[in-house]
Amino acid sequence: MAGRAGVGKWAERQERAREVTKALAEAYPIAECALRHETPFQLLAATILSAQCTDERVNLVTPALFARFPTAEALARAPLAEVETLVQSTGFFRAKAKNLVGMAQRVVTEFGGELPRTVAELVTLPGVGRKTANVLLGTAYGIPSGVVVDTHVGRIARLLGLTGQTDAVQVERELGALLPAEEWIQFSHRLIHHGRAICIAGRPKCGGCPLRECCARVGLPPLDATGEPVRKPKSAKALKAAAAKQVARRRAQRKGAQRKSVQRQDGQSKTATLSSHAETAPARRLPKGGKSARKKSSGGGDALNVGSPAVDLAESRKRPGRPAKSSAKTKGTAAIPSRRGRKA
Numbered sequence: 083m084a085g086r087a088g089v090g091k092w093a094e095r096q097e098r099a100r101e102v103t104k105a106l107a108e109a110y111p112i113a114e115c116a117l118r119h120e121t122p123f124q125l126l127a128a129t130i131l132s133a134q135c136t137d138e139r140v141n142l143v144t145p146a147l148f149a150r151f152p153t154a155e156a157l158a159r160a161p162l163a164e165v166e167t168l169v170q171s172t173g174f175f176r177a178k179a180k181n182l183v184g185m186a187q188r189v190v191t192e193f194g195g196e197l198p199r200t201v202a203e204l205v206t207l208p209g210v211g212r213k214t215a216n217v218l219l220g221t222a223y224g225i226p227s228g229v230v231v232d233t234h235v236g237r238i239a240r241l242l243g244l245t246g247q248t249d250a251v252q253v254e255r256e257l258g259a260l261l262p263a264e265e266w267i268q269f270s271h272r273l274i275h276h277g278r279a280i281c282i283a284g285r286p287k288c289g290g291c292p293l294r295e296c297c298a299r300v301g302l303p304p305l306d307a308t309g310e311p312v313r314k315p316k317s318a319k320a321l322k323a324a325a326a327k328q329v330a331r332r333r334a335q336r337k338g339a340q341r342k343s344v345q346r347q348d349g350q351s352k353t354a355t356l357s358s359h360a361e362t363a364p365a366r367r368l369p370k371g372g373k374s375a376r377k378k379s380s381g382g383g384d385a386l387n388v389g390s391p392a393v394d395l396a397e398s399r400k401r402p403g404r405p406a407k408s409s410a411k412t413k414g415t416a417a418i419p420s421r422r423g424r425k426a
């Protein structure tokens with residue numbers, strides 16, 4: 083088989099596959115399927131539910147589902163709405179519930195209630211593809227029908243340099259050709275555990291990885307002496323752009339701080355104005371009826387100073403001898419003349 087970019091020649095890949103298999107067996111001597119189940123049928127149902135969902139989430143849902151519908155016969159007769167409710171939190175619950183009930187009905191009607199034991203027959207069941215069929219046959223019956231290729235297996239197999247394929251079926255075919263059949267079942271389980279613990283998507287912990295010696299790390303930066311990825315030195319252009327960005331960010335921060343300070347000062351001066359007004363001007367009673375009524379009563383003038391008897395009285399006291407300006411025009415209010423004004 084011809085070599086692919088980044089993964090080397092076929093003989094190199096075979097050698098690497100042997101080393102990876104050995105290192106995986108040492109790192110994960112016991113690797114089992116994470117989906118909880120008691121029967122092959124329950125494993126199949128749980129694997130259908132695990133599409134686009136974590137095993138942990140599926141394990142939260144299946145106890146209630148299997149308590150209510152433990153067998154193919156029971157699930158085949160299940161009301162769809164009830165199954166939907168039970169599997170709702172796994173996402174795509176309508177399609178999954180339909181597949182579960184459809185799968186159970188087909189197992190009962192086509193296979194007499196027993197699960198078939200070939201990939202070709204299993205993939206005729208609703209919701210069952212090659213990956214699910216391989217999981218069931220390998221885990222429940224110990225039949226090495228193929229390497230289980232889920233997102234972890236495909237991704238890590240490419241990083242390791244075992245395959246350059248992105249299509250799951252092609253990855254399964256190439257891994258199946260690289261590994262002996264007796265390794266297929268455990269290889270998948272171990273690689274899935276490795277993907278959860280060490281070779282995490284987007285942030286692989288290469289420094290402490292047990293496969294580091296045999297991993298091609300395709301597409302990843304080289305490691306330094308400490309096992310950390312070597313960071314590329316930035317170009318002069320990139321450095322300049324980063325400096326300009328920093329200056330712009332600081333300027334924006336300064337402007338923001340200035341704006342806040344002005345707002346704070348505004349708030350303080352407004353408070354000061356209001357409090358000084360409160361000290362000099364006696365309290366006034368606003369006319370009933372809200373803003374519109376106030377406007378009416380003030381004749382369109384300054385609502386704080388016009389039309390208020392208390393304010394007029396204060397004005398008249400400030401300027402003895404001069405009667406206070408009457409704002410009697412204002413409906414419902416009357417200016418109170420000063421004592422002198424009344425005498426005159």
Ligand code: SF4
Nearest residue numbers: 281286288291294297
């Ligand atoms: S060395 Fe890094 S990329 Fe390779 S398997 Fe380990 S964690 Fe993944």
